[in-house]
Amino acid sequence: MYKVYFKQALLMLKQNKFISMIAIMGTALAIMMIMTIIVTDEIKEISTTPEINRNRTLYVDYQVKRDTARNSWQSGSISYETLKEYLYPLKTPLYVSGVNPSWSNIPNTLITREGSSEIINAHMRITDVAYWKIMSFSFTQGRPFSDGEFQSGISAAVVSETLAQQIFKGENALGETFLVNFKPYRIVGIVEDVSPVFKQAYGDLWIPHTTQPVENRFTEVMLMAESPEDFPAIIEEVRRMEKKFETEHSPWILYLKGPVNNKIFQKGIYGNNAEEITSAIAVQKRKMIFILLILLLIPAINLSGLSLSRIKKRTEEIGIRKAFGAKKYTILIQVLFENLITSVIGGVIGLALSYVVVFRMRDWLLDVPADSTIPVSTLISFPVLLAVFAVCLIINLLSAGIPAYRASRMKIINSLNQNDK
């Protein structure tokens, strides 16, 4: 049965190449736009090395301290004090880690080898021990800096392969000393390079908070849970810590943004209190729905017009089929199925195009340098393929639904007479 439909649909496509191409291009365009959005989101959300625990991590990247007596306030990244006093002590999360935000210090750290006048600009991440537990770096040599080194402020550093190569030019870098902003550090570990797609993991070198002056210690905090089910409990505990701050620093009160999951964190939503964040999230959701609606609706109307014209040309055929006993739903399914083939061909082309778009426009879509690589593991995944098919189906239903319905409802006598009034 469907084989016949399939053959018929292909013949129809061949018969009228010009219109088929237009219909396929229209579908491909819509699917390209939607898939670009979905693939971009997927890259930002997928849990893969090195950010292997994104799905069970909560993020706090913004704090507001308000003096209720004088109505003045300070806001910004999480200060090291807040991290140390109110976030490290959290009991529910498995690990709590703070790292300087990826947008700070880009790439402003001066790296030199002792005795050499050559200076390399590098992207430095200032972090702690739990960071190495939340992330999964592949160490080619050595190890992360240890808790002991962190606590006593020993200048130990982990560097990327490329940076090690740049400084030591092929010599073995492990255990060597180099200068970070003119302060000597010893290399304790070397890791494989990280793609800038991973905002929390990316860097050229990683050093402990305790080796930097206090003014450099501001962070984005990651709270890794045993499983996402613990999220409400963690949020609850963070709220308790805010209360603790309030009793200790009255009249000052503290607001810690979120903590939010990876999805919301990646969207960069801002707000100075819980209500603002909730409403900002709602606005973002509405915006997304609105954009998807536009992206689906306009091509659907477009294709709908085309299907309608196409079916009008075939009313005679439909009339004959009905005269020979075809049921309404048979006609309906046939038209939808035929259209689905166009949608699927368009879908495949659209998906391919969306990869091209994501790749060519990665600096805008993913906010990474134009020459950076995108790991393949983030590109092709089961949810993405499922999404393509779902989008094809929706476009198909939207664009062919009404024409198919009308074709199936037509009176036999009218269709045989080519009279659509």
Place this chain on the structure above:
Amino acid sequence: MIRHIFKIIWNERKTNAWIVLEYILVFCVLWFCVDYLYYMGKCYWEPVGFDTKNTYVLEMQKKPDTSFNNTEGNGETEVVDKQALAQTFLNRVKNYPGVENVCFSKWAAPFERSSYMSGYYIDEDTTHNVTFRLRWVSENFFDVFRINTTAKEISGWDAPGTNQILITPNREGLFGNEEYSVPLEDVKKLTSSTSDRKEHTVIGSAEKMKDGYFNSYFCNILLPLVREEYDLREMQICLRVSPGADKDFEERFTKEMREQLMLGPYFMSSLKSIDKNARITNWPTDDLNGIYAITAFLILNIFLGIIGTFWYRTQARRSEVGLRLALGSTRWGVKKLIFGETLLLLFIASIVGVNICINIGHTELLELLDIPIANRMDAGIGNEQEFINYALAFGLLAVISLIAVWYPARQAAKIPPAEALRDE
């Protein structure tokens, strides 16, 4: 002619309904895209208040551990003579070939993110506490950014105890905020509304200033940056380079001056062109790219939709066109009919679209969807904007539609009348 086209459109009302619907949707989205782009363009071309051509911002940092290294010996931090270091810095940078001038400032350099606001009373009026943006600048700031002032003498304005300041107006040329403002020339004295009640004498004014291309003009107070405040890490350091010397200036300067600018605990960490940097940090890349993407998508869709529908239609109306040709209509006449049909459909849709857009524009719907919208009050844009939007959105769609319909129209005009008539 037009009545005739109307009749044709009416006869094909069922397929036309789809095209009109699509036109309306696309028209509405384009309307807001045009609205936003026009606003952005207007803001961008308006003066910022600073001449940033050939200017650079230099950042100094402090070596992280100088203070605790030196505590070992005598238990006391080595005192760094910040002013002397700043003076050495000035001399060295000024002597570099191509550098015209160097200035220090705090919360003052253009396109920087941080700003400092404070409340003041204007003249003797203590009922209105007005907030202004404060900028602390050294004398050379005016030369580096080519700021013209009405003050008679700027040099020596930082003499201790004189508390001399300059002020800048808002968009309307007034000094104050939205609720309360006075003519710029009338302002003689400002009193701080903070607890110290410090009084400042206004010695002149400068052009209106904004913090970035797309910010609004806020009233500023320019105060002298006194030498006691000099700290190479804390200050913004900007330089102006002579027009011929700006090629590869960043690279050259960084390389050649690195050693010379190792001053005590300070070192140079970066040098950036202010213009280039502004285009990165002060540019709504995401919004603009989003608008370009949506516009391109809509235009392609309209193009495909029109070409497809009219192609079918001219096929379905072969005999009609044949008859027209047989009865003496010229081929150009047939084309004109099809072009006219397209434009009339677009026109009908645009009338509906305009009504929708103007009504939506007055509600908060767009804010609820976080769609980038023009801040008309800030940019001084009035109702003429609506005509511009209409003209641009209609014009764009008309051009695209005519290009799209050109191929089907040509096909129709090429129909041999005899053959088409025999079809019957």
